[in-house]
Amino acid sequence: MSEKLSDAVTKAWVRLVRARHAVVSAVEADAKEAGVLPLEWYDVLWDLERHEEGVRPFELEQRLLFAQYNLSRLIDRMVDAGLVKRMICPTDKRGQMLFITDLGKKQRKASWPHYARAVNTHLGEKLTEAETEKLAALLGKLIER
């Protein structure tokens, strides 16, 4: 039971954690400086904006990897902030449909250039185009299923 990890796997594991932390916190720091929406809020709004027909919380949960109780409360806050609208789901009375509001669209749009610039700075500019594609492909394999 005293398993071994190859050096390569150990290194990839450590760096996966470190690199994500480094990039995300740098991006968030830039965003905060610019006074734009938190990343999670942005992600939710972006998903809602691409699904004008409405989104069920559990879908968001799966797509964005939220814990159920966290998402529930995140939505509360976003509703309070006027960025998201909750409606009873017509086909399932347990559930609800979520929609982005006009204010939500406006704020998401205003946040976008800041995130784009930050991601370019902290990720895009550190790799060549080919390397970036390779990285995305490899990370993709870790996500499957």
Add this chain to the structure above:
Amino acid sequence: MSEKLSDAVTKAWVRLVRARHAVVSAVEADAKEAGVLPLEWYDVLWDLERHEEGVRPFELEQRLLFAQYNLSRLIDRMVDAGLVKRMICPTDKRGQMLFITDLGKKQRKASWPHYARAVNTHLGEKLTEAETEKLAALLGKLIER
């Protein structure tokens, strides 16, 4: 100011976040099942174990990317649990030296095989050796200063 992100950069960004989340949460779930130390605790103990001469909190902060106030309280908990010992730093009275206790060593050692197995399952087995090395190399470029 309405910057653009290439598709490759966007995809790499999203997958970096998702892949790390998927792998870490799968590993933590396995670890929790086995009733072993939380990942952060493990990381701290491992760092302390490799520096028997003692570690300053701010070093740990830099190496493991902790926020200062989080680390301060994490150490509190670990001291309470008897895994870490705090001593006044002889060369800087503002600071302290941290050491792992025998209990800390024992628990870290007991946790290791579970983490090794989980990391192998959720990362190692999803990539070939060559892919793993390539991934580590690319992630390395994202971390560089």
Add this chain to the structure above:
DNA sequence: TGCCGATCAATGCAGATGCATCCATATAGA
């Protein structure tokens, strides 16, 4: 139709985190 296990979502409570600030000591410079 009536019942039972599964699913969607909310919530009370304890513990963790972020932010700002504070205290103590160290260090550089006049």
Add this chain to the structure above:
DNA sequence: TCTATATGGATGCATCTGCATTGATCGGCA
């Protein structure tokens, strides 16, 4: 040496998260 500034670390407070549980409805099946 004396002062100003920087650094190491702790902490009060508000917020967020995790866990377990609850309430409501759904869907399958007898």
